[in-house]
Amino acid sequence: MKTASARKKGSATLLIVLLLFLSCAGIVALKQAVERVPRKKIPGASIIYIPSGKYLKYATFGYSSLVADLVYLWAIQYYTTYTIVDRFQNLEHIFSIIAELDPRYTDPYEIGALIAVNEAKDLKLALKILDLGLAKNPDQWIFPFEAGHYAQRAKDYDTARKYYEKTMGIPGAPEIAKRLYAAAGFRVMDLKESWETWLEVYNTAQDERTKKIAGKHLYQVKATSDTNLLREAVRRFRERYQRLPAGLEDLVRVGIVASLPRDLEGKDYIYNPKTGETKAPSVWWKR
Amino acid sequence: MAAVLEIDNLYKAFKVGFIPKKREILKGVSLSVAAGEIFGYLGPNGAGKTTTLKCVLGLIFPDRGKIEIFGHPPLSTKGKERLGYLPETPYFYDYLTAAEFLDFYAQLFGLRKKDKEDKIATLLHLVGMEKARDLQLRKFSRGMLQRVGLAQALINDPALLFLDEPLGGLDPLGRKELRDIIVRLKQEGKTIFLCSHILQDIEMICDRVAIIVGGRVISQGALQSLISEKVLFTEVTLSGINPADLVDLGEPVSTLGDRILLKVFQEDNIENLIALVRERRGRIHSLVPRTETLEDIFVEMVRQG
Amino acid sequence: MKIQAIALNTFKEAIRDRILYLLLFFAAVALAFSRLLAVLTVGDRVKIIKDVGLASISIFGVLMAILIGTGLVYKEIDKKTIYTLLSKPIQRWQFLLGKFFGLVLTLFIMTLAMGLIFLVVVLLHTGKLEGRMLLAILFIFLELVLITAVAILFSCFSTPILSSIFSLSFYLIGHLSWGLETLIQKTRSGAARMALRGLSAILPDLENFNFKTEIVHGLAIDPKFYFFSALYGLVYTLFILALAVLIFKKRDFV
Numbered sequence: 001m002k003t004a005s006a007r008k009k010g011s012a013t014l015l016i017v018l019l020l021f022l023s024c025a026g027i028v029a030l031k032q033a034v035e036r037v038p039r040k041k042i043p044g045a046s047i048i049y050i051p052s053g054k055y056l057k058y059a060t061f062g063y064s065s066l067v068a069d070l071v072y073l074w075a076i077q078y079y080t081t082y083t084i085v086d087r088f089q090n091l092e093h094i095f096s097i098i099a100e101l102d103p104r105y106t107d108p109y110e111i112g113a114l115i116a117v118n119e120a121k122d123l124k125l126a127l128k129i130l131d132l133g134l135a136k137n138p139d140q141w142i143f144p145f146e147a148g149h150y151a152q153r154a155k156d157y158d159t160a161r162k163y164y165e166k167t168m169g170i171p172g173a174p175e176i177a178k179r180l181y182a183a184a185g186f187r188v189m190d191l192k193e194s195w196e197t198w199l200e201v202y203n204t205a206q207d208e209r210t211k212k213i214a215g216k217h218l219y220q221v222k223a224t225s226d227t228n229l230l231r232e233a234v235r236r237f238r239e240r241y242q243r244l245p246a247g248l249e250d251l252v253r254v255g256i257v258a259s260l261p262r263d264l265e266g267k268d269y270i271y272n273p274k275t276g277e278t279k280a281p282s283v284w285w286k287r
Numbered sequence: 288m289a290a291v292l293e294i295d296n297l298y299k300a301f302k303v304g305f306i307p308k309k310r311e312i313l314k315g316v317s318l319s320v321a322a323g324e325i326f327g328y329l330g331p332n333g334a335g336k337t338t339t340l341k342c343v344l345g346l347i348f349p350d351r352g353k354i355e356i357f358g359h360p361p362l363s364t365k366g367k368e369r370l371g372y373l374p375e376t377p378y379f380y381d382y383l384t385a386a387e388f389l390d391f392y393a394q395l396f397g398l399r400k401k402d403k404e405d406k407i408a409t410l411l412h413l414v415g416m417e418k419a420r421d422l423q424l425r426k427f428s429r430g431m432l433q434r435v436g437l438a439q440a441l442i443n444d445p446a447l448l449f450l451d452e453p454l455g456g457l458d459p460l461g462r463k464e465l466r467d468i469i470v471r472l473k474q475e476g477k478t479i480f481l482c483s484h485i486l487q488d489i490e491m492i493c494d495r496v497a498i499i500v501g502g503r504v505i506s507q508g509a510l511q512s513l514i515s516e517k518v519l520f521t522e523v524t525l526s527g528i529n530p531a532d533l534v535d536l537g538e539p540v541s542t543l544g545d546r547i548l549l550k551v552f553q554e555d556n557i558e559n560l561i562a563l564v565r566e567r568r569g570r571i572h573s574l575v576p577r578t579e580t581l582e583d584i585f586v587e588m589v590r591q592g
Numbered sequence: 593m594k595i596q597a598i599a600l601n602t603f604k605e606a607i608r609d610r611i612l613y614l615l616l617f618f619a620a621v622a623l624a625f626s627r628l629l630a631v632l633t634v635g636d637r638v639k640i641i642k643d644v645g646l647a648s649i650s651i652f653g654v655l656m657a658i659l660i661g662t663g664l665v666y667k668e669i670d671k672k673t674i675y676t677l678l679s680k681p682i683q684r685w686q687f688l689l690g691k692f693f694g695l696v697l698t699l700f701i702m703t704l705a706m707g708l709i710f711l712v713v714v715l716l717h718t719g720k721l722e723g724r725m726l727l728a729i730l731f732i733f734l735e736l737v738l739i740t741a742v743a744i745l746f747s748c749f750s751t752p753i754l755s756s757i758f759s760l761s762f763y764l765i766g767h768l769s770w771g772l773e774t775l776i777q778k779t780r781s782g783a784a785r786m787a788l789r790g791l792s793a794i795l796p797d798l799e800n801f802n803f804k805t806e807i808v809h810g811l812a813i814d815p816k817f818y819f820f821s822a823l824y825g826l827v828y829t830l831f832i833l834a835l836a837v838l839i840f841k842k843r844d845f846v
Contacts, residue, residue, distance in 0.1 A: 058768060058770055058774075061763075061767035062798065062799060062804075063647050066643045069639065073629065073632050073640070076633065076634055077632070104805075104811070105639065106635075107633070107639075111634050111635060301846065341675075341845065344675075344679045346679075346845040347844045364683070367681035372679040374672070374675050376672075378673045378675065378676070380605065380673055392676075394593070394594070394597035395597055395598075395682055397593065397594075
């Protein structure tokens, strides 16, 4: 039979155990409740308020690249938290901080630009970030290369062309940069430059595939150039004679063109007298 | 014989407190220890015994005065090679075992490997600590630490041994053992400098003593010359005599039933007392003459100082 | 050989200190954690692992040097083991040097251990044994040697807590040298500028030993820079030790 004091001790222990259990349950329940509340900010968001990366570098006491890593990791989590609707406000700022801390860390430039283009739909910002990357790392061709791609996707062929040109200038850049430059050139209708570049690609091609691709593009450029010429000639004929020519030979007969151009394979261009349209005998990419 | 240790007019003051106030500890200590003797350094607590010792060992720098150990200054390694020191409370590296501990100090003396091992074994045997050879010092009792401390002080076979309150924490058996060791060391030709305030032990083994009170040595000399042989009084225990008859002869100290303890001051009175007891058919149980002890002198000097 | 005896004794004392193993444990945890952290990143994972790894070795090494170093001399004085020790034929500077080398040996072993764990983690991730990392770790170790000297210096006259704060401050100031440079450039020439210049010359420039970023990015470093950095470290360590010996020489052990 328990004595009074032993019983008291027993009940005291029981009380403490009960308290432990209740507080444990409470902790778990509260944590779950908190997690269900949608977050306006995520922890670490005070990073946004750091004025400039330049001074942050001093505060890292020699661990700047580690801090850059940590800010980058935080940024990735931040930009994938879709509940924060205004998260793109600080995109440039945060990624410029990372760039200041560890300028040679290439991933953040690429990912920052990726986020800018795909999620924030801000091409200019993406290009700005990639420009910064190139400025700090002149040997990294990936930055202008990606910039060119982004511009091209947005159908800004002029900008794309400029970036591809930059890419070509960096040693170690892939061969495809040249081809992309030429193709973009074609889009901007700089046919001469395009032709020359494709010719260069054709001549310096290391494998059959590249040669073939170059050949196809050369065909296309010539075809476009020639059909433009012919179209212009037809227009002048019409202007002069108030009617469409019966055939391309008419153009030569009246002296508007000296001779008829042929396509790269030596074939004649096809003329439709009813519509006045000229087109190439082969589809360039089917050759 | 040349002095093994010579201290001349030593002064040391410490600056104590946040606003440094000078506190003088040593106010002109001078003493001299000859070779082959056991020298006792006595004084009340706070008199400056340990401070003097620290000055000698180079742990403290005196303001004024000269110290010579075998003719060398305190910081010289030449002097230190021939001395051993056992501190008041044994402060040793508690993560080492007894053997490792002695080995460490042996290395500082540059002992060669074979010599080291012999020495360690011998010393552990001498202080009775062979069984605890591989035990970590943190597990040692106070008495055990004291013994190992003594072993450490003897590791270099010193000619001059400094012992600071060595008998303090020991039990009676331990104290006897240590006293015997000290006497034996003296027979081997060593000089012992003994700081203590346990006067009975000093009285038993020291040849010369110096008494320091208030930072000054107030008395120095051979023990025998300090203590006179004269009898102060005689304690007599007797029975069977009427106390009234004893009044002229001595001072009663206590009474237990029939027995009376009497302090008799004059020698003649002892003769008279014995005659009286025989006459009255009483009995004398004990007769103990009390001579002047070191304690008496010491207390007297301290009271005067 | 007396210095050696004290060094080995100090080593024995330090290597049995539990703080060491606690910190080693945390360093190992941090290195393992780096792999987890790397999973969160988009792009180059190895960079995260290398950055965290080198930073861990650096941080925990500094903590070891400071936490143990600041107690080394102080404990001997506080526990009074120094009485018996200095009564032996040993000079005070030999004692200090012995303490220093004992701790350096301990830190060498610890750095080696952490370095090995680090290389193994990197190996598991890339399948390559990156020898270049050892160069970064070597210079981290040199920095630790200097910090040890500083910790011992403060340990000669100050309690462990204060010494730790001073040593840590030394470390932080040493890494703020860029800030001082910027300040100098922005100050107009004159007395203030000269004073700052003088300060910049004396204050430790611990960034000299920081090759972490360059080695992780695989950048080339002029071998001259390595040589001068190492020399700077050793000379500065000598300076600090000389200061410590000076302070320790005239001390009364009450």
